[in-house]
Amino acid sequence: MKRRVRLPGRTGASLSIFLTLVCGSRSFARSQPVQDDLTALHSAVEMYRRTTGEFPSVADGLNSLVERPRNLETGKEWERIMDRLPRDPWGRNYVYVLNDQIPPQFGVYSEGEDGLSASFGNDPDDFNTWSSPRGNNKVRPAEMMLGLGVGMVGGLLIGFYSGARMIRRRYRTICLSNDPSR
Numbered sequence: 622m623k624r625r626v627r628l629p630g631r632t633g634a635s636l637s638i639f640l641t642l643v644c645g646s647r648s649f650a651r652s653q654p655v656q657d658d659l660t661a662l663h664s665a666v667e668m669y670r671r672t673t674g675e676f677p678s679v680a681d682g683l684n685s686l687v688e689r690p691r692n693l694e695t696g697k698e699w700e701r702i703m704d705r706l707p708r709d710p711w712g713r714n715y716v717y718v719l720n721d722q723i724p725p726q727f728g729v730y731s732e733g734e735d736g737l738s739a740s741f742g743n744d745p746d747d748f749n750t751w752s753s754p755r756g757n758n759k760v761r762p763a764e765m766m767l768g769l770g771v772g773m774v775g776g777l778l779i780g781f782y783s784g785a786r787m788i789r790r791r792y793r794t795i796c797l798s799n800d801p802s803r
Contacts, residue, residue, distance in 0.1 A: 655731050655748045658707040662686075662715055662729045663750045665702045673697055676727050682717040683729070709748075711736060718742065723751045 665686045670676050677685035678692060685693075686702045693699055708714060709731040718728050718741060730742030730749035742749040 652748065654710050658709065658715065659729055659731070659748060659750050661703075661707070662717075666717070666727055666729065667725070668702050672700055672702075676719060677717065679717065679719050683715060716742065 662683065666677065666683075669686055673693065674697075677683070677690065681690040681692065683706050684690070687704070687706055688701070689699050706714065711731075711734055713732060713736055715729050715731055716738070718730070719726065720728060728742060728749055728751045730738070730747055732738040732742075733744065733746030733748065735746055738744050738747050740747075743752075
């Protein structure tokens, strides 16, 4: 009867791939809701502009999408665009800015995990509507490389460990089968 021989690295390689995907997707899991919210808020502000003929003021900000702004002229048309404003994954409000240097003259950003932004949405951990494909900051390369590195190192360690155990077991089997005292 033929015995099936398992390759020592197969388990480790599988675990390496798994850990790479899990660790690398952790930062993606946090950034995806932010990207979705930013896209929705960007579209809602554009709809507000088409309805009223102007962007919301900085004073009224994103609340203009939920309730009629106080400084909007009395006869001007307004409609509620969102039932409520979303919060970022860290529980904070998104920030609205008007700026002529941002392509559509306005932007929305999240201050990221630390809740601080020294550069009005341009910090490395901030997500905004004016970087990358409109409104979608991707997972940053450093975060992805960290996730890949952790996953690969973990997988390699597990692979080496399982391979060493398998070789030790196989060695014992060979030694015991060749032992004349048995």
